[in-house]
Amino acid sequence: MGHLVKINYEDKKLFIEYLSERLTILSDSYVTHPISQMSFSYIIKTGKCLDENRTLLLQDYSDKNLTVHNFNNMNLPITMEPSKYGEIRISNTIDNGETIIRYMVVNGDKTYQIDVCNNGMVNKVTILGKINLSWIDTKINLDDSSFKREIGKSTLYFLDGEIFLQKLQLNAKSFKRFRHHKKPNK
Amino acid sequence: MLSHSKDFATIRNLINNFITMDIETIVINNQIIPYLICAFDGVNYIQSFGLNQEVLFAKFIKGLLTFFKGRSKILTVYAHNLSGFDGIFLLNHLIKFGTVEPLLFNGKLITIKIKLDIEGEHYGKTIIFKDSYLILPNSLRKLAIIFKTTEVKGVFPFKLKNISYNGAFPRLNTFINLTLNEYLSIKQEYKHKTWNFKTEALKYCKLDCLILFEILTQFNELVFNQFTINIDKVLTLPALSMRIFKTHFMPEKTVYQIHGKVANNIRESYSGGAVDVFIPHNKIGTYSISNVFRKLWSYDVNSLYPFVMYTKPMPIGLPTAFEGDITKVDSNAYGFFYCKITSPSFLEHPILQRIIKTSEGIRTIAGLGTWIGWIYSEEMYNAIKYGYSFEIIKGYTFEKGELFKSFIDKLYNLRLEYPKGHPMNQIAKLIMNSLYGKFGMRDEITKMEIYNSLTVEDQAILSSVLDLYDSTITDILELENHTLIVRNSLTDLTYNEKEDFFHGPEVNVAIASAVTAEARIHMSQFKNNPKFHLYYSDTDSIVIDSPLPDSMIGSALGLMKLEHIIDKAVFLAPKVYALITDSGQEIVKVKGLKHDAISKLHFSDLETLLIQDSTREFTQEKWFKSITKGTINTSDVIYTLKATSNKRQAVYIDGIYENTTPYFYNQIELVNNIYLPPVINGGFHNLFLFKILLMR
Numbered sequence: 001m002g003h004l005v006k007i008n009y010e011d012k013k014l015f016i017e018y019l020s021e022r023l024t025i026l027s028d029s030y031v032t033h034p035i036s037q038m039s040f041s042y043i044i045k046t047g048k049c050l051d052e053n054r055t056l057l058l059q060d061y062s063d064k065n066l067t068v069h070n071f072n073n074m075n076l077p078i079t080m081e082p083s084k085y086g087e088i089r090i091s092n093t094i095d096n097g098e099t100i101i102r103y104m105v106v107n108g109d110k111t112y113q114i115d116v117c118n119n120g121m122v123n124k125v126t127i128l129g130k131i132n133l134s135w136i137d138t139k140i141n142l143d144d145s146s147f148k149r150e151i152g153k154s155t156l157y158f159l160d161g162e163i164f165l166q167k168l169q170l171n172a173k174s175f176k177r178f179r180h181h182k183k184p185n186k
Numbered sequence: 187m188l189s190h191s192k193d194f195a196t197i198r199n200l201i202n203n204f205i206t207m208d209i210e211t212i213v214i215n216n217q218i219i220p221y222l223i224c225a226f227d228g229v230n231y232i233q234s235f236g237l238n239q240e241v242l243f244a245k246f247i248k249g250l251l252t253f254f255k256g257r258s259k260i261l262t263v264y265a266h267n268l269s270g271f272d273g274i275f276l277l278n279h280l281i282k283f284g285t286v287e288p289l290l291f292n293g294k295l296i297t298i299k300i301k302l303d304i305e306g307e308h309y310g311k312t313i314i315f316k317d318s319y320l321i322l323p324n325s326l327r328k329l330a331i332i333f334k335t336t337e338v339k340g341v342f343p344f345k346l347k348n349i350s351y352n353g354a355f356p357r358l359n360t361f362i363n364l365t366l367n368e369y370l371s372i373k374q375e376y377k378h379k380t381w382n383f384k385t386e387a388l389k390y391c392k393l394d395c396l397i398l399f400e401i402l403t404q405f406n407e408l409v410f411n412q413f414t415i416n417i418d419k420v421l422t423l424p425a426l427s428m429r430i431f432k433t434h435f436m437p438e439k440t441v442y443q444i445h446g447k448v449a450n451n452i453r454e455s456y457s458g459g460a461v462d463v464f465i466p467h468n469k470i471g472t473y474s475i476s477n478v479f480r481k482l483w484s485y486d487v488n489s490l491y492p493f494v495m496y497t498k499p500m501p502i503g504l505p506t507a508f509e510g511d512i513t514k515v516d517s518n519a520y521g522f523f524y525c526k527i528t529s530p531s532f533l534e535h536p537i538l539q540r541i542i543k544t545s546e547g548i549r550t551i552a553g554l555g556t557w558i559g560w561i562y563s564e565e566m567y568n569a570i571k572y573g574y575s576f577e578i579i580k581g582y583t584f585e586k587g588e589l590f591k592s593f594i595d596k597l598y599n600l601r602l603e604y605p606k607g608h609p610m611n612q613i614a615k616l617i618m619n620s621l622y623g624k625f626g627m628r629d630e631i632t633k634m635e636i637y638n639s640l641t642v643e644d645q646a647i648l649s650s651v652l653d654l655y656d657s658t659i660t661d662i663l664e665l666e667n668h669t670l671i672v673r674n675s676l677t678d679l680t681y682n683e684k685e686d687f688f689h690g691p692e693v694n695v696a697i698a699s700a701v702t703a704e705a706r707i708h709m710s711q712f713k714n715n716p717k718f719h720l721y722y723s724d725t726d727s728i729v730i731d732s733p734l735p736d737s738m739i740g741s742a743l744g745l746m747k748l749e750h751i752i753d754k755a756v757f758l759a760p761k762v763y764a765l766i767t768d769s770g771q772e773i774v775k776v777k778g779l780k781h782d783a784i785s786k787l788h789f790s791d792l793e794t795l796l797i798q799d800s801t802r803e804f805t806q807e808k809w810f811k812s813i814t815k816g817t818i819n820t821s822d823v824i825y826t827l828k829a830t831s832n833k834r835q836a837v838y839i840d841g842i843y844e845n846t847t848p849y850f851y852n853q854i855e856l857v858n859n860i861y862l863p864p865v866i867n868g869g870f871h872n873l874f875l876f877k878i879l880l881m882r
Contacts, residue, residue, distance in 0.1 A: 165510030
């Protein structure tokens with residue numbers, strides 16, 4: 001489920017909340033098989049962990065005043081405008097052969113890194129921090145607000161803030177090739 | 187490479203690791219009773235003769251054990267038609283000799299494996315009985331001709347019921363399908379000899395074993411030389427075809443297993459070819475007066491399924507599920523779609539067919555109306571050209587890719603390389619046509635398990651097994667200290683939690699469905715075509731009233747072959763018709779009737795059935811098999827060929843079956859098993875087309 005997280009004893013409730021958030025991100029919306037067991041490995045250290053290590057647990061998961069896309073109980077903005085993600089703290093231009101404008105946008109406890117590429121046709125969005133969730137939004141039509149979002153194994157198509165098509169790549173096992181027989185059976 | 191029987195002598199001296207067997211039977215009180223079993227290992231024969239069934243089979247099994255050579259622990263025994271005949275008798279008798287594992291597929295006994303539990307040197311060894319008919323689906327007589335075996339299959343008076351008979355050569359009426367000339371010629375050989383039942387039966391039975399041995403040896407050699415595959419690795423022809431494909435032609439990571447809900451959804455788009463009667467006869471004018479017939483041309487497509495497999499892209503790669511109208515973002519989206527489908531208000535030959543429940547049972551009908559269902563995208567795009575409309579609700583997309591080109595190329599070239607009479611030509615044809623269906627196989631199988639039920643412990647195990655399998659059990663039978671359980675099984679399907687997919691048999695119904703759909707698309711060019719009238723169509727054939735242009739005719743894959751120019755034709759129902767060709771040849775086809783009964787039918791017999799409410803009866807021997815009881819009984823059954831209707835609405839004019847029109851689904855479909863009569867009654871009493879009714 002994740003790497004080592006430092007918490008204090010009194011953080012139990014927060015930690016459970018964090019786990020449930022984390023779990024919903026990891027599981028895929030099309031997968032319906034129940035979780036049969038969870039294993040925790042832990043170590044107890046003397047002393048208290050610092051607030052900077054506990055920030056993860058203190059996040060506010062609700063994004064208000066935005067049309068949102070609910071991805072495994074996490075609300076993601078339905079827009080390709082960086083300013084609609086929250087308050088733009090930094091924007092700079094990176095030129096590695098291709099010009100990318102990188103925005104750092106803060107909303108509540110979430111910090112989004114939005115790389116606007118291909119003349120605004122493609123946004124590569126990452127939620128920074130331990131959640132480390134990222135997706136790619138691509139404009140479908142210049143004349144309207146339609147765009148597609150590729151997130152995990154899913155692709156969602158939005159028009160005017162509504163999903164009009166969603167796709168999910170399914171997993172399967174490939175057919176196996178056979179080997180030749182070396183000699184005839186006689 | 188081995189070519190024909192000339193080289194067979196060299197092979198015959200080799201010890202092949204399979205055995206061939208045959209059972210001879212007589213009919214006593216309508217029950218088929220085995221009296222002779224022979225087997226052959228390429229060098230020696232064993233035999234067991236007599237009517238005491240226990241002794242007969244015990245002696246046979248004992249004889250089989252002598253075929254175990256050296257340290258070999260497995261013996262493979264082929265019977266031609268094990269699943270339909272020999273296996274039914276064998277199964278019950280094998281239980282006494284060890285642990286029996288029969289394998290059933292679609293209610294057919296495909297193989298029987300027995301692990302011997304007898305004291306002595308053979309303890310723990312295995313005998314596997316296989317059905318050679320499932321690999322070479324032709325009669326032994328035909329195969330002997332194709333493979334040019336050293337001996338031809340013999341004849342035997344199957345209707346002679348006295349196994350102790352010793353005397354004059356039996357009468358002609360004791361033989362089946364023997365002409366007078368053939369009879370007289372064989373009788374001549376016995377001019378100065380007595381004819382002994384046992385001697386002749388042994389000769390006949392051993393000859394069958396020898397012929398089957400030669401055929402399988404040749405077949406194995408031919409397949410191995412071309413594909414480096416031994417036939418003992420497979421049980422059926424489609425499995426052999428799949429093995430060849432997977433060994434030599436299938437690209438890595440191209441074809442994926444499809445199971446569960448995705449498979450069930452796509453399976454709803456999977457149906458076969460369209461078979462329909464459009465115009466029932468070719469007489470011009472009033473039927474009772476006229477004697478003028480319109481000339482008809484009958485064409486077949488050369489290897490329709492291999493042709494579409496060769497030329498059309500196939501659904502490959504991993505499926506992507508979607509919800510919404512996929513064509514809004516990809517106008518050429520490819521895959522299987524769940525849609526609301528609306529046909530044009532009228533179309534003479536509807537090109538989409540549905541499997542629906544009617545008051546007459548489940549039917550595949552190409553009708554008109556609006557419905558919701560699954561369809562292959564290319565069949566949808568084709569139907570749009572004919573005025574159908576679609577609202578896509580959800581579905582699965584696939585990558586489009588070439589999959590079978592090299593496979594078909596190789597087999598088609600083998601057919602060109604070897605003359606028509608050569609077995610390789612036939613083998614290539616069989617392998618080429620058997621592949622696609624294997625992709626569409628269901629992942630559910632029938633399992634037969636035999637449990638001991640003698641001791642208390644055995645009974646406790648049995649009881650827990652019954653609890654475990656519960657409602658999946660379809661049959662339970664007590665057999666002398668054993669209990670046989672027949673159940674449907676999906677247990678080979680396991681869920682891989684780590685990688686989130688089901689792992690089971692290698693099936694992919696998307697590919698099978700795409701093949702049959704592409705074939706229907708190809709055939710749709712002959713429907714609603716203003717250049718000619720379509721009288722009849724089958725999966726890969728048409729009968730029309732105008733010759734096709736030369737550009738469409740030829741020997742290449744997918745081109746049309748002229749089968750007949752027809753002077754007179756009567757089409758009563760799918761696969762029920764009579765023709766008189768321009769060369770005067772009379773052709774009568776009646777699905778469900780055996781050769782014997784059809785040979786007594788003439789064009790005029792079917793022609794009289796065009797008259798409304800007319801019927802004709804046939805008596806035919808039918809076999810009633812019971813795998814669980816190990817018996818085959820025979821009984822005469824009356825078949826009635828009469829005027830009923832199930833695919834298109836019959837149009838009668840002056841009491842004569844003159845034409846057909848498509849059905850509207852809302853007139854014939856049962857909704858939740860409740861039959862909804864049509865609001866408008868016009869002609870609905872004529873709903874019944876021609877159908878063969880079975881009457882006991």
